[in-house]
Amino acid sequence: MIRVVLPTNLRKLANVDREVEIQVDDPPTLETVLDALEGRYPMLRGTIRDQVTKQRRPFIRFFACGEDLSLEPTDSPLPPEVVTGAKPLLVVGAMAGG
Amino acid sequence: MSGVRVLVGTRKGAFILTSDGKREQWDISGPHFAGWEIYHLKGSPADPDRLYASQTSGWFGQVIQLSNDGGKTWVAGGNKFVYDGVPGTHQWYDGTQHPWEFKRVWYLEPSLTDPDTVYAGGEDAGLFRSNDGAQTWQELPGLRDVKGNLWQPGAGGMCLHTILQDPGNPKRLFVAISAAGAFRSDDGGQTWRAATRGLKSNGELPDPDADVGHCVHSIAMHGSRPDVLFMQKHWDVMRSDDAGESWYEISGNLPSDFGFPIAVHAHEPDTVYVVPIKSDSEHYPPDGKLRVYRSRTGGNEWEALTKGLPQSNCYVNVLRSAMAVDSLDDCGVYFGTTGGQVYASANSGDSWTPIVRDLPAVLSVEVQALP
Numbered sequence: 001m002i003r004v005v006l007p008t009n010l011r012k013l014a015n016v017d018r019e020v021e022i023q024v025d026d027p028p029t030l031e032t033v034l035d036a037l038e039g040r041y042p043m044l045r046g047t048i049r050d051q052v053t054k055q056r057r058p059f060i061r062f063f064a065c066g067e068d069l070s071l072e073p074t075d076s077p078l079p080p081e082v083v084t085g086a087k088p089l090l091v092v093g094a095m096a097g098g
Numbered sequence: 099m100s101g102v103r104v105l106v107g108t109r110k111g112a113f114i115l116t117s118d119g120k121r122e123q124w125d126i127s128g129p130h131f132a133g134w135e136i137y138h139l140k141g142s143p144a145d146p147d148r149l150y151a152s153q154t155s156g157w158f159g160q161v162i163q164l165s166n167d168g169g170k171t172w173v174a175g176g177n178k179f180v181y182d183g184v185p186g187t188h189q190w191y192d193g194t195q196h197p198w199e200f201k202r203v204w205y206l207e208p209s210l211t212d213p214d215t216v217y218a219g220g221e222d223a224g225l226f227r228s229n230d231g232a233q234t235w236q237e238l239p240g241l242r243d244v245k246g247n248l249w250q251p252g253a254g255g256m257c258l259h260t261i262l263q264d265p266g267n268p269k270r271l272f273v274a275i276s277a278a279g280a281f282r283s284d285d286g287g288q289t290w291r292a293a294t295r296g297l298k299s300n301g302e303l304p305d306p307d308a309d310v311g312h313c314v315h316s317i318a319m320h321g322s323r324p325d326v327l328f329m330q331k332h333w334d335v336m337r338s339d340d341a342g343e344s345w346y347e348i349s350g351n352l353p354s355d356f357g358f359p360i361a362v363h364a365h366e367p368d369t370v371y372v373v374p375i376k377s378d379s380e381h382y383p384p385d386g387k388l389r390v391y392r393s394r395t396g397g398n399e400w401e402a403l404t405k406g407l408p409q410s411n412c413y414v415n416v417l418r419s420a421m422a423v424d425s426l427d428d429c430g431v432y433f434g435t436t437g438g439q440v441y442a443s444a445n446s447g448d449s450w451t452p453i454v455r456d457l458p459a460v461l462s463v464e465v466q467a468l469p
Binding site: 007008009010012013042043045046047048051052057059060093094 | 131132133134155156157158159160174177178180
């Protein structure tokens with residue numbers, strides 16, 4: 001199971017708690033985790049990445065194990081701690097600044 | 099009528115206000131979709147408990163919500179808005195051509211007859227329609243054939259913010275787009291033409307009489323007389339008596355003819371409401387006095403409606419979709435401000451009361467008369 005932490009607005013939209021667990025059959029990458037997340041929670045389609053291009057939305061970030069994975073290729077393997085469920089994958093709304 | 103339901107979209111959620119026919123005591127629910135921008139929510143004329151809402155965010159994009167119980171519960175609909183075919187380009191700020199990119203839905207217009215049919219006005223400007231209760235959306239791309247390559251976003255974005263249906267002719271639609279103009283279709287949205295003859299944009303366009311490029315802020319009609327349209331343009335209040343074939347100015351004695359919303363009384367087709375704003379750079383009422391202006395002559399002769407409205411040190415704005423009327427007798431008039439107040443009049447505008455204060459900035463106000 002992959003643990004995914006969602007930002008508050010998306011938790012409310014999907015009606016879930018802070019963290020959800022996602023079963024990923026394919027090798028866990030950002031792309032396969034997001035595919036599985038959107039499959040289980042269809043209302044999240046388009047809110048994290050574009051529905052057509054699959055590009056990350058500009059103000060979404062992916063953090064895990066203290067690292068920013070946002071600019072990594074989406075087919076890169078996720079860190080082993082995320083794959084084992086020891087650490088969560090964080091979907092984060094970027095700081096607004098100001 | 100048993101009462102009214104006022105649907106308020108704000109920068110940080112939606113609020114639903116309900117009252118009986120007296121419109122004196124109000125129950126408020128919300129925020130719905132807390133933290134999200136709610137550009138617009140509107141009920142189906144064919145089924146008042148069917149509501150549609152445009153929920154959007156700079157972070158998380160566009161979500162469409164629908165309710166089948168008057169806003170008590172909501173479910174997310176489809177949010178895949180894709181421009182038809184190869185979407186092409188429009189003019190960009192630097193004079194180059196820029197691809198059409200979907201950003202958000204500004205306006206939702208449910209069909210007059212079918213609760214499952216709804217139109218959505220998008221930014222970048224495009225018109226979409228769903229025939230399955232907002233599950234899937236298809237663009238009506240003919241609109242962008244009207245010199246879409248020449249449209250250029252203004253500072254507020256290139257948004258399709260007004261959609262009007264002709265109650266007597268289901269094939270006729272009107273839309274308005276910021277910094278592009280007004281457009282009419284007579285075949286259910288397949289083909290379009292500019293409806294801008296008579297508009298003048300001196301100072302904003304190199305050719306003030308151009309057929310596209312005018313910054314139309316809002317259009318309103320009375321259902322009993324759909325060939326008569328009233329427009330609040332960037333500057334100028336305008337009227338058409340021939341379904342948008344031509345326009346003439348009716349600003350008359352307004353203290354400023356800049357503004358955003360315009361509305362028509364539910365029972366008096368020649369009674370029109372606007373909220374004058376000082377200028378395009380000073381988006382607040384002239385002299386710090388919040389005044390709705392009413393014309394009972396179809397324009398040109400306007401009276402200030404001030405009773406109950408702040409008449410000093412008021413510097414809020416009233417945005418284009420933030421004024422509406424109910425169909426009760428006497429007609430109720432409602433508007434919301436960027437300061438978070440929603441004012442209501444249960445007597446056609448003669449006097450006003452804030453029915454809620456201190457909301458986030460109000461983006462839209464719609465009202466339903468409930469059976």
